[in-house]
Structures are given as C-alpha cells and as structure tokens.
Amino acid sequence: xxxxxxxxxxxxxxxAVSLPIDAGQLNGRDIAIxxxxxxxxxxxxxxxxxxxxxxxQKLVRKMERYNKKYxxxxxxxxxxxxxxxxxxxxxxTWSYEDIERDDDMWVFLPAESLVRRISGGGKKGSxxxxxxxxxxxxKREVEDDEYRLLRSEDFSGVxxxxxxxxxxxxxxxxxxxxxxxxxxxxWLPMKVEYYNKRGKHxxxxxxxxxxxxxxxxxxxxxxxxxxxIGSKTLMQYDNxxxxxxxxxxxxxxxNLKR
Amino acid sequence: xxxFIFLPSISYPLEKDPLEEMDLDLLTEDILSEDTVKxxxxxxxxESRNQVRVKDVDEPISLRQRLWLDCYLGQDWIRGFASxxxxxxxxxxxxxxxxxxxxxxxxxxxxxxxxxxxxxxIFGKKMMRWGTGDxxxxxxLINPRDYRDPIAxxxxxxxxxxxxxxxxxxxxxxxxxxVLIPKPExxxxxxxxxxxxxxxxxxxxxxxxxxxxxxxxxxxxxxxFKNPEFAFRVSTVWKGFDLALLYYNGYTDDPVFYRNYLPxxxxxxxxxxxxxxxxxxxxxKGFERATIRGELAVKPGLxxxxxxxxxxxxxxSDGLVSRDLYQGVIGIDRTFFTNLYVNLQFFTNVIxxxxxxxxxxxxxxxxxxxxxxxxxxxxxxxxxxGMYFTSNDGTACEIFAEYKIxxxxxxxxxxxxxxxxxxxxxxxxxxxxxxxxxxxxxF
Numbered sequence: 001x002x003x004x005x006x007x008x009x010x011x012x013x014x015x016a017v018s019l020p021i022d023a024g025q026l027n028g029r030d031i032a033i034x035x036x037x038x039x040x041x042x043x044x045x046x047x048x049x050x051x052x053x054x055x056x057q058k059l060v061r062k063m064e065r066y067n068k069k070y071x072x073x074x075x076x077x078x079x080x081x082x083x084x085x086x087x088x089x090x091x092x093t094w095s096y097e098d099i100e101r102d103d104d105m106w107v108f109l110p111a112e113s114l115v116r117r118i119s120g121g122g123k124k125g126s127x128x129x130x131x132x133x134x135x136x137x138x139k140r141e142v143e144d145d146e147y148r149l150l151r152s153e154d155f156s157g158v159x160x161x162x163x164x165x166x167x168x169x170x171x172x173x174x175x176x177x178x179x180x181x182x183x184x185x186x187w188l189p190m191k192v193e194y195y196n197k198r199g200k201h202x203x204x205x206x207x208x209x210x211x212x213x214x215x216x217x218x219x220x221x222x223x224x225x226x227x228x229i230g231s232k233t234l235m236q237y238d239n240x241x242x243x244x245x246x247x248x249x250x251x252x253x254x255n256l257k258r
Numbered sequence: 259x260x261x262f263i264f265l266p267s268i269s270y271p272l273e274k275d276p277l278e279e280m281d282l283d284l285l286t287e288d289i290l291s292e293d294t295v296k297x298x299x300x301x302x303x304x305e306s307r308n309q310v311r312v313k314d315v316d317e318p319i320s321l322r323q324r325l326w327l328d329c330y331l332g333q334d335w336i337r338g339f340a341s342x343x344x345x346x347x348x349x350x351x352x353x354x355x356x357x358x359x360x361x362x363x364x365x366x367x368x369x370x371x372x373x374x375x376x377x378x379x380i381f382g383k384k385m386m387r388w389g390t391g392d393x394x395x396x397x398x399l400i401n402p403r404d405y406r407d408p409i410a411x412x413x414x415x416x417x418x419x420x421x422x423x424x425x426x427x428x429x430x431x432x433x434x435x436x437v438l439i440p441k442p443e444x445x446x447x448x449x450x451x452x453x454x455x456x457x458x459x460x461x462x463x464x465x466x467x468x469x470x471x472x473x474x475x476x477x478x479x480x481x482x483f484k485n486p487e488f489a490f491r492v493s494t495v496w497k498g499f500d501l502a503l504l505y506y507n508g509y510t511d512d513p514v515f516y517r518n519y520l521p522x523x524x525x526x527x528x529x530x531x532x533x534x535x536x537x538x539x540x541x542x543k544g545f546e547r548a549t550i551r552g553e554l555a556v557k558p559g560l561x562x563x564x565x566x567x568x569x570x571x572x573x574x575s576d577g578l579v580s581r582d583l584y585q586g587v588i589g590i591d592r593t594f595f596t597n598l599y600v601n602l603q604f605f606t607n608v609i610x611x612x613x614x615x616x617x618x619x620x621x622x623x624x625x626x627x628x629x630x631x632x633x634x635x636x637x638x639x640x641x642x643x644g645m646y647f648t649s650n651d652g653t654a655c656e657i658f659a660e661y662k663i664x665x666x667x668x669x670x671x672x673x674x675x676x677x678x679x680x681x682x683x684x685x686x687x688x689x690x691x692x693x694x695x696x697x698x699x700x701f
Contacts, residue, residue, distance in 0.1 A: 054635065057664060059664065059665050060665060082665070083665035083666070083700070084301050084302075084303070084665070084666065084700035084701055085303075085662075085665075085668065085700045087301060088330075094495075101498075102498060102544050102545060102546055103544070104495060104498055104544065105544060111385070112385060112387050113384065113385045113386050113387060114387045116390070117390065117500050117542040117543070117544055117549055117551070118544065118549060119544035119545065119546065119547055119548055119549040119591075119592075119593070120544065120546065120547065121546070121547035121548060121549075121592060121593030121599075122593050122597065124595075124596045124597075125593075125596050125597045125632070125636070126632075126635070126636045129635065129636045129637065129662070155276065156275075156276035172546070172547070174596070190276060191276070206276050206277060207276070207277070208275040208276050208277025208278060209275065209277060209278075210275060221277045223277055229635060231635070247375050249375045249376060249428055252428055252433065253433060253493070253495070253500075254378065254426045254428050254433045254435075255373075257371065257373075257378070257380070257426075258330070258337070258339050258371065
C-alpha cells in the first residue's frame with residue numbers, strides 16, 4: 001500500500017476543517033445512526049410535565065412514561081396523571097424498527113375498565129392540545145426518513161450539524177421536512193424546524209437541559225413554539241432513570257388497569 | 259479522521275443550553291413541586307346535565323346535578339380505588355313521588371387491586387367491560403344496564419359496576435382472566451312512568467293495574483354464592499391481531515316471562531332470569547390509520563316467548579321455547595386527514611329457526627356509526643353518531659359537541675333523536691327526542 005506523504009495529510013486536515021461540512025465522511029444518515037445510538041439503556045422511566053401557553057391560557061399535563069427495548073424494537077407505557085379529565089388513561093405501544101410493520105397500540109379507559117386497540121391514525125393530530133403532534137412524541141426510527149446533511153452551523157454557541165429529514169411515508173406526516181441541528185459532541189438535537197406540506201417553516205422546537213444520567217446523555221427540556229397560533233409548549237422530563245430492570249409484564253395488556 | 263469528528267466536542271462545553279436563558283414563564287414552582295404519583299389522590303367533578311324533550315319542553319327527561327368524587331389509595335403492588343356520586347334530579351318529580359329518585363347517593367366503584375408480576379387479583383365493586391367493538395359487544399355480559407339512565411350515547415348503553423373477584427394470569431404471550439360474581443346482578447326494571455320505561459313493560463304494567471293479567475314479582479337469582487356467575491377470557495397478540503376466546507356462565511340480564519293461569523282464569527306472568535352459557539371470539543387489528551374489530555358469540559338454549567297470535571301457540575304451555583342465539587359484529591374505524599374520525603360497524607343477531615314462531619324478530623341487524631372532527635385548536639370535538647337497525651327496529655341519532663375550556667371546564671351540547679315503529683327497540687323512545695347540555699367542572 002502506498003504511503004500518503006505527510007504534507008498531503010496536513011493539507012487534507014486544513015481543508016477538512018475549513019470545508020462547509022467537516023468530517024466529510026459523515027452523511028445525514030450516519031448522523032441519524034449516531035443520534036439513535038445515544039440512548040444505550042435497556043429500559044427507562046421518566047416523568048413528563050408539559051405546560052402549554054395558548055394566547056395567555058395555561059394548560060398543564062403530567063404523565064409517567066416507561067419504556068423497554070426488545071432488540072431493535074421497543075415497548076412503552078404512558079400513564080396520564082393530569083389534567084383531571086384524563087387521569088388514569090394509559091397508552092401502551094409496541095413499536096417496531098421495521099417501518100413496514102404497524103405499531104401495536106392500546107388505550108386503557110379507566111371509567112369503563114376497557115382496554116381498546118387503536119391505530120396510529122391520529123399521528124398527525126395534536127398531542128393533548130399542545131404544540132407537539134403525536135408524531136413528534138413517538139420515537140423515530142432511522143429508517144423512517146431520508147437524510148441530507150446541509151452544513152455545519154453554530155446554534156446557541158454549540159457546533160451542530162444541520163440535517164434535513166424527510167419522512168418516507170409522506171401521507172402519514174404533517175411535515176414536508178424537518179431540519180435538525182444536531183450537537184456534534186453528544187449527538188442530541190438542539191433545534192428542529194418543522195416545514196408544512198407547502199414547504200413553509202411553521203413550528204420550531206428547541207432542546208435543552210442536557211444531563212448525563214447513568215452515562216447516557218439526556219435532554220430534559222423541549223420548547224416548541226407555533227407562532228401562527230400564538231402557542232408554545234414546554235415539556236420537561238424529571239425523575240429520569242435508566243436500566244432499572246423493568247418487568248416485561250409492565251408492557252402487557254394485562255397491566256392496563258387502575 | 260476520527261480526530262476531526264470528535265474535535266468539536268472538545269471545543270464546545272456542554273454548559274451551552276439554549277433553554278437556560280429563555281424566559282419561559284411557563285413552569286412555575288407550584289407545578290414543579292407537586293408530586294406526580296401520590297399515595298393518596300382525590301378527584302372528581304361537578305356536573306349539570308340537562309336533557310329537555312323537544313316535543314314537550316315542560317317535561318324534561320332529566321335535570322341531573324351531580325357531585326362525583328373518586329379516591330385512589332396506595333402504590334405499587336397493592337392499591338385501592340373508590341368512587342361515589344350524589345345526584346339531585348328535580349325532573350324526577352314529573353313521574354314519581356319517590357324521593358330516592360330526586361336525591362340519589364350511590365357508591366359507584368370500590369375495589370382493591372393486588373398487582374404482582376405474573377398474577378393480579380381485584381376484589382370489590384367494579385366495572386368490567388369486555389369486547390373489541392364499539393357499543394355493541396355480544397360478550398360484554400358482566401355489568402348490568404343502568405336502569406335509571408340507560409343511554410350513554412346514541413350508539414352505546416350505560417352500565418353499572420357490580421361486586422366481583424377478578425384474577426389475571428400472564429402465561430408467556432397468553433393472558434388468562436377469570437371473573438367470579440358471587441351474587442348475580444341483572445337489569446333492573448325501569449321505574450313506572452320513567453322516561454326510559456320500555457313500551458312492552460308499560461303495557462304489561464297497565465294490564466296488571468287494570469286486573470286484566472297478574473304480573474308476579476320478579477324471580478331474581480340473588481342468593482350470595484348459591485347462584486354465582488363466572489366468566490373466562492383467554493387472549494393473546496399474534497402478528498398484530500388481538501385474539502380472545504371468551505366464556506360466560508350466568509343469568510340473562512333481561513327476564514323472560516313465564517306464563518301460567520290462575521284458578522280465576524286470569525293469565526299470570528312471572529319475570530324470571532334464566533341460567534345460560536355463552537361462547538365468544540373477539541379480534542382487533544390495527545392497519546396504519548385504521549382498526550378493524552370483530553366479535554362472534556353463540557348463546558345456546560336461550561328462552562324466547564312464542565308468538566301468541568300463531569295457531570301453534572298452546573295455552574297449556576309456559577309460552578316459552580328454547581333456541582340458540584348467534585351474534586356477530588364487524589367494524590372499522592379510520593382517521594382521515596388530521597383528526598377526521600370515521601367509525602362504521604355492522605351487527606347481526608340470528609335466533610335459530612324452529613317450529614313455533616317467536617314474538618321477537620328472528621333476525622335483527624343494523625349499523626352503528628360515528629363521524630367526528632376537532633376544531634378550534636382541538637378545544638372543540640364535534641360530530642354525528644348513532645345506531646340504525648336495518649331490520650326496522652328503529653334509529654337513534656345524535657349530533658354532539660364537546661368544548662373544553664382550559665383543563666377543568668367542559669361544555670357539551672347535543673341533540674339526540676329516536677325514530678322507528680312504536681313497538682321497536684329504539685322507536686319506542688320517540689317521545690324522548692331531546693336537546694341536552696352538559697356542563698362539567700373537573701378537579
């Protein structure tokens with residue numbers, strides 16, 4: 001194998017630093033894979049507090065979320081604590097890496113003690129009347145999107161990759177594309193711009209509260225704002241725990257009860 | 259090259275947090291300091307629900323004012339839940355002098371849950387609805403109908419919790435569930451002249467009052483542990499399908515009327531709740547934006563009244579004949595666009611054919627439906643739902659709206675109408691066409 005002259009390596013290094021996209025070997029998909037690999041936990045729990053400010057009206061939602069990984073697949077359980085009219089409602093989701101396979105989803109309605117299968121048809125709808133759509137809350141698999149690395153850019157003093165994500169299933173999303181600012185140091189998002197089907201930027205999410213918990217970098221705050229309707233939503237995660245040994249039984253239909 | 263990839267992580271500290279400096283004005287100390295899961299939590303609602311007849315505004319169906327309280331106690335493996343309500347309904351004065359209907363206090367649910375990893379047990383008074391369909395569930399046989407307020411919506415009935423013991427066992431991918439009901443609870447008769455008194459019962463009561471017939475007291479299977487009911491369900495998820503086999507062994511919720519003749523020649527009718535068994539199969543499956551649901555049930559040897567106008571009707575018999583009943587439901591619901599929800603379901607009941615013609619229709623069938631959407635940034639849900647018997651047993655339709663104000667208030671106006679032949683299942687309530695308004699404050 002031919003050796004590369006040292007001066008050439010130095011020249012390459014200089015160009016690599018000054019190119020619009022550094023580390024030119026990475027593409028958008030590579031970055032998505034790195035983002036996907038941040039959470040190395042086997043299971044986890046967290047409390048989510050969501051405060052919605054809509055034209056001066058404040059709405060508060062609280063929920064507990066548990067999740068457990070089964071290889072590339074994942075099961076999650078969300079239990080609502082506030083507001084009073086949804087207290088005790090639970091959502092159980094079995095999501096699959098294979099994008100051709102539909103998620104299995106159930107809702108538990110405590111007033112009727114009824115477990116009911118639901119479909120992902122409401123993904124485009126608002127999550128609990130917030131600025132988040134249901135599709136924003138669920139985990140996106142790497143294979144869900146097509147990627148394009150746009151450039152490197154600072155956001156709030158942090159060096160980020162700007163990656164454009166376009167859903168492969170356009171009929172199931174509100175968005176023509178998402179542009180994501182990804183921290184180069186810990187591979188977590190700092191900002192997402194959402195573009196509607198006419199290609200217009202209409203919603204922005206900003207991420208913060210980055211903490212290392214049990215060796216896993218975790219974001220604990222998301223602020224989403226939709227200027228057109230004068231609304232913004234803050235989601236804050238508390239009591240975050242990883243690798244706590246959650247039982248498989250927690251993610252079965254039999255656990256959907258009061 | 260790895261050197262260049264990781265260079266930025268050295269250059270920029272993690273303390274850079276875009277949300278740290280933002281004036282959020284959203285999360286206040288009181289919100290953050292509240293515990294999310296409490297050992298004891300209390301909640302409930304205050305509600306004013308008023309149903310006014312369209313055809314006779316002076317005789318409202320219900321002016322129910324309700325205080326509902328619920329209490330959740332415990333954490334982890336042992337928990338308790340109880341709910342109770344107090345109703346005041348001045349509309350009851352129009353049809354009864356019974357003050358218990360004017361002021362009504364009821365312990366709704368009260369049960370204890372023991373929750374272990376593979377086995378769960380629940381004891382107490384509880385609601386337990388089984389089925390995958392919407393509103394029509396042939397194997398939903400545990401809870402009796404709410405005789406005071408039987409209509410939950412134009413396509414669903416309202417039920418009452420009962421005392422039961424429930425065991426749930428997780429065996430790999432299979433969930434086995436058993437329910438024991440030590441004292442059977444059946445559908446109570448609506449009170450005389452109440453808005454939801456069925457036409458047939460009203461006629462029988464009139465005939466009994468005039469002395470034409472004798473209506474004997476009901477014979478209910480109400481002995482503790484002597485007439486227990488029990489039910490089993492075995493369910494699993496297989497390739498995205500929810501599959502369940504169900505079995506029920508108990509008493510019919512509605513009575514059959516045994517006939518005999520008194521020495522003075524008058525006919526006596528005795529309402530009896532008969533023992534029977536039911537076998538069922540349920541399934542449900544999600545497909546992208548849609549869910550299909552289906553239920554099948556077989557109820558062998560149920561008793562039905564013989565048509566007294568038919569020549570084969572014999573006066574020396576009890577007027578009843580045993581037949582098998584087959585029931586089926588198949589439906590689909592789908593979300594279009596963002597929130598446009600469409601639900602359509604077909605159902606059929608077929609009574610086994612036989613020599614004697616029955617008083618009841620041998621085949622009944624129909625559809626249930628709902629179309630709804632969300633408006634005003636999801637504060638308002640509005641739509642149209644109902645049930646239509648294609649076998650000429652009537653129609654119930656409802657235009658409904660639910661408007662949320664903040665997290666605590668909800669206003670729900672609507673219009674519900676009943677149509678069909680006077681003696682049909684839904685047409686008999688034609689006089690109850692109503693506009694309603696529900697105002698609820700949840701806490």
